[in-house]
Amino acid sequence: MPKRKHFWALALIIFLLFAAGCSSSTTTTSKTPSLQPGQMRVCFLDVGQADSILVQMPNGRNMLVDAGNNDDGAAVVNYLRQYGVKQIDYLIGTHPHEDHIGGLDTVIKSFKIGKLYMPQVTSTTKTFEDVLKAVQAKGLKITPARAGVQIINSGKLNVTMLAPNKAEYEDLNNYSAVIKVTFNQISFLLTGDAGEQSEAEMLLSSAISTQADVLKVGHHGSRYSTSEGFLKAVAPRYAVISAGAGNDYGHPHKETLEKLHGIKVFRTDLNGTITFTTDGEKINVATEKNPPDNSISASSTGDATRPSPKIYVDSNGKGLIKGNINSKGEKIYHLPGGRYYDHTKAEIWFKTEEQARAAGFRPPK
Numbered sequence: 001m002p003k004r005k006h007f008w009a010l011a012l013i014i015f016l017l018f019a020a021g022c023s024s025s026t027t028t029t030s031k032t033p034s035l036q037p038g039q040m041r042v043c044f045l046d047v048g049q050a051d052s053i054l055v056q057m058p059n060g061r062n063m064l065v066d067a068g069n070n071d072d073g074a075a076v077v078n079y080l081r082q083y084g085v086k087q088i089d090y091l092i093g094t095h096p097h098e099d100h101i102g103g104l105d106t107v108i109k110s111f112k113i114g115k116l117y118m119p120q121v122t123s124t125t126k127t128f129e130d131v132l133k134a135v136q137a138k139g140l141k142i143t144p145a146r147a148g149v150q151i152i153n154s155g156k157l158n159v160t161m162l163a164p165n166k167a168e169y170e171d172l173n174n175y176s177a178v179i180k181v182t183f184n185q186i187s188f189l190l191t192g193d194a195g196e197q198s199e200a201e202m203l204l205s206s207a208i209s210t211q212a213d214v215l216k217v218g219h220h221g222s223r224y225s226t227s228e229g230f231l232k233a234v235a236p237r238y239a240v241i242s243a244g245a246g247n248d249y250g251h252p253h254k255e256t257l258e259k260l261h262g263i264k265v266f267r268t269d270l271n272g273t274i275t276f277t278t279d280g281e282k283i284n285v286a287t288e289k290n291p292p293d294n295s296i297s298a299s300s301t302g303d304a305t306r307p308s309p310k311i312y313v314d315s316n317g318k319g320l321i322k323g324n325i326n327s328k329g330e331k332i333y334h335l336p337g338g339r340y341y342d343h344t345k346a347e348i349w350f351k352t353e354e355q356a357r358a359a360g361f362r363p364p365k
Contacts (some may be wrong), residue, residue, distance in 0.1 A: 035277070040157075040183045044216065044266070044274040044335060046288060047072045049244030049251070050099035053216065054083060055181055057157060058280075063090040064107065065179060065190055067313040070127060071104025079273070080111070087314055089114035090148040090151055090159070093131065094177045094192030105134035113138065117145040119164055119175040145177035147205060148149075154182040156280060158269040160208055162196055165201040173219060178210060184280025187211070189234055191225070198317050199217040199230035203355045204348070211354065213283065214238045215262070219270040221252020221267075231259055233358035236286065238264045238276075245269040311351050314335060319349035323361050327359055340364055 005137070034211050035041055039326070044223040045052040048325035062085050067076045069093045080088075088111050093101040108116075108131070116135065122128070143149070152161040163178035176192030190214035194202075201295060202210055215236035218225030220243040240259050243251040253266070266274045272288025312320040312335065324344050333356035334341045350356040353363075 024295040025299075036279075038279060040181075040186075040278050041083075041237070042181070042188055042214070042276045043079075043083065043146075043276075043317075044240045044242055044268060046268040046273045047074065047075060047103075047218065047242070049247040049249070050102065051094070051192065051216075051220075051242050052076050052079075052103070054080065054085070055159075056083065056085075057152075058183060059154065059157060061089040061152075062087065063092070063151070063159070063181075064088050065177075066094055066192070067103035067107045068100035069099050070130075073103030076103045076107055077110045080107070081345055082104075085111065087114065092145065092177055092179065093118040094145070095119055095172055095175045096121065096125070096128045096131075097172065097193065098125065098127045099194065101131050102127050102264040107129045108138055108140070115139050115143055115151075117143050117149070117151075117161075117177060119145045120167070120176055121169075121172065121175045123172075127213050137365045147178075147202075151179070151274070158182045160209065162202045162208060163198045165198070165205045167195070171195055173224075176218075178202065180212065181209075183278060186213050186278045186280055186283060188214045188216070188276070189236070190216045193219040193225070195219065195224050196227045196230070199225070199227050203230060203233055203358055204242050204319075204350070207311060207351055209311070209352060209354060212236055214240065217241045217252070217256065219251075220249070222249070223253040223254045223255040226256050226259055228259065229358040229360070233354055236263055238266065238283070240274055241265065241267045241269075243267060243269045261336075268340075301335045311352070313351050317350040319355075321350040321353065321356055322346035323348035323350055323356060323359070331359070331361040332356075334364065338364070 040058050041056040043054040051066040052068045053065040070259040091113050093104050098228055147163050147165045149161040161177055161179055164175050168200050169175055173195050174194035174197050176194040178194050181188045181191045210233045212234050215234050217239050221241040241252045270290050275286045277284045315319055320336050323345050324332050324347055326332055334344050
């Protein structure tokens with residue numbers, strides 16, 4: 001097919017998939033591994049230089065975020081069956097790079113799929129086209145992945161997207177769907193390949209705190225993600241890096257590992273599949289191989305009971321904390337009702353004090 005016709009055919013498929021859809025079929029059978037009632041399990045699957053994350057929720061539902069490279073499809077399906085998955089209630093392709101959606105078509109063909117989320121950006125690769133064909137063949141609808149999309153809001157269980165925050169980016173990685181999963185007092189932040197631009201937007205735009213107990217480090221530990229301000233705002237106890245042993249990119253980069261100093265770091269290239277199990281208050285971590293020196297094997301509450309930051313927004317969700325640079329060049333933020341609030345010009349707005357501090361601002365003396 002000529003390139004121009006090929007593009008329009010692909011565009012038509014995308015339009016139809018985002019516009020309409022119907023229920024899917026196909027089921028699988030397997031023995032379900034032990035997961036106690038009221039627990040949640042998050043598995044960072046070892047798929048080499050790629051991403052795939054399974055979230056098994058306390059309500060019995062399953063969410064899969066990415067599915068590795070093209071050659072990883074069968075392996076991901078096998079992993080899911082080992083964990084007793086018969087249906088994927090929420091399937092997310094964070095962005096259309098092969099190392100994230102390569103095995104997505106195989107997964108779609110192998111399981112009953114509930115809702116499918118992908119960012120509204122196209123790619124002319126065969127990998128992307130294969131995913132669209134699988135979606136179309138199954139009669140699925142694609143729900144746009146973007147900041148503010150609430151996948152679950154049910155009591156102590158919340159799953160919300162914090163990014164992407166814009167409609168267009170130069171770097172395809174910044175289209176990455178970033179998902180925050182919170183179960184009672186424990187939270188996970190799954191960042192795809194989101195770069196520093198997306199990280200900055202999350203700090204300034206999100207009405208939801210980026211703070212999380214477990215951070216899936218962006219872009220396989222690349223130096224172009226995990227900015228100092230973002231890492232400070234997330235303040236994770238544990239970090240997970242999904243990367244392949246001896247990969248050509250040198251991931252994870254030394255700079256990123258240095259930033260993570262003091263945080264318990266797990267890596268799929270060293271530890272294989274990494275599994276977190278939580279009852280909403282405590283976290284257990286298990287690794288497939290080579291537990292790192294700073295890992296844990298028993299329950300730990302740590303700072304899991306820390307309070308959520310207070311959010312200052314108006315009725316439209318706009319930030320109310322004023323950020324100002326004074327005559328001395330100092331970055332100061334002011335809370336509503338503060339002594340200088342009404343007399344201060346806002347040069348930047350924040351929704352939480354956490355965001356303001358992460359951006360280098362401090363409260364007035």
